[in-house]
Amino acid sequence: MRIGCHLSSSRGFLAMGKEAVSIGADTFQFFTRNPRGSKAKSLDEKDVEAYRGYAAEHGIGVIVAHAPYTLNPCSADPRVREFAQLTLADDLKRMEHLPGNLYNFHPGSHVGQGVERGIELIADLLNEILTEEQHTTVLLETMAGKGSEVGSHFEELAAILERVTLRENMGVCLDTCHIYDAGYDIVQDLDGVLEEFDRVIGLKWLRAVHVNDSKNPIGSHKDRHEKIGEGNIGYEALWRLVHHPALAQLPFCLETPNELDGYAEEIRRLRQPVL
Numbered sequence: 309m310r311i312g313c314h315l316s317s318s319r320g321f322l323a324m325g326k327e328a329v330s331i332g333a334d335t336f337q338f339f340t341r342n343p344r345g346s347k348a349k350s351l352d353e354k355d356v357e358a359y360r361g362y363a364a365e366h367g368i369g370v371i372v373a374h375a376p377y378t379l380n381p382c383s384a385d386p387r388v389r390e391f392a393q394l395t396l397a398d399d400l401k402r403m404e405h406l407p408g409n410l411y412n413f414h415p416g417s418h419v420g421q422g423v424e425r426g427i428e429l430i431a432d433l434l435n436e437i438l439t440e441e442q443h444t445t446v447l448l449e450t451m452a453g454k455g456s457e458v459g460s461h462f463e464e465l466a467a468i469l470e471r472v473t474l475r476e477n478m479g480v481c482l483d484t485c486h487i488y489d490a491g492y493d494i495v496q497d498l499d500g501v502l503e504e505f506d507r508v509i510g511l512k513w514l515r516a517v518h519v520n521d522s523k524n525p526i527g528s529h530k531d532r533h534e535k536i537g538e539g540n541i542g543y544e545a546l547w548r549l550v551h552h553p554a555l556a557q558l559p560f561c562l563e564t565p566n567e568l569d570g571y572a573e574e575i576r577r578l579r580q581p582v583l
């Protein structure tokens with residue numbers, strides 16, 4: 309099983325790699341820039357080079373970059389959409405320094421324009437920025453359905469993918485807290501939810517999983533992450549998910565409210581071979 313957690317990128321890639329190894333992780337996620345702000349530090353080539361060597365040596369596999377969550381690719385304001393487009397395109401360019409990894413983003417909120425229009429705007433934006441030459445797979449994250457968020461139904465993500473020309477450069481990142489809050493019962497019927505994902509989107513498009521417990525009950529549309537085993541999903545359901553044979557090849561990333569020692573313990577518990 310490949311599992312890790314969200315790490316701070318402020319000290320660079322080599323530092324993240326070392327941090328990951330120190331907590332028993334063999335993947336990790338990081339924000340490409342300050343999640344609230346917009347400025348991205350220029351990539352330090354030496355750091356990236358050192359990271360690559362370190363990652364190969366220590367068995368760190370595919371990693372997940374996360375776009376700032378304040379972007380709205382389907383805003384009603386064209387300037388807000390343009391900013392999202394420029395940021396995503398710039399991040400993708402930077403990701404080429406670490407080819408073969410994943411770049412996850414939130415589809416956005418349609419802010420009253422309707423989900424159909426939201427889907428159209430997101431796909432249009434992706435069609436502007438994806439290139440045949442890129443070596444990064446861009447992931448749509450499943451959302452909790454807070455406010456007017458697009459992506460809380462598998463059908464919406466499928467509809468976006470259908471409209472994207474360079475679909476082979478795309479995938480989906482499943483967030484356990486988000487889909488539970490969206491109403492998918494991964495506690496009572498994990499197989500049913502995965503079958504539904506397969507029927508509606510196709511499991512071949514699933515490329516990463518965010519493993520989080522939820523502070524709120526199923527269908528609450530809240531998106532408040534909880535530590536593993538301290539929320540409404542619970543340790544057992546999350547253990548079953550990370551050990552599910554259909555998901556065995558995917559990187560799992562914790563985004564729970566933890567410091568490093570808390571993450572280390574969650575990784576250790578989830579890796580246990582029996583419940």
Ligand code: FE
Nearest residue numbers: 374377414449
């Ligand atoms: Fe996210």
Ligand code: FE
Nearest residue numbers: 449483518563
């Ligand atoms: Fe997430």
Ligand code: ZN
Nearest residue numbers: 485486531533
């Ligand atoms: Zn979330």
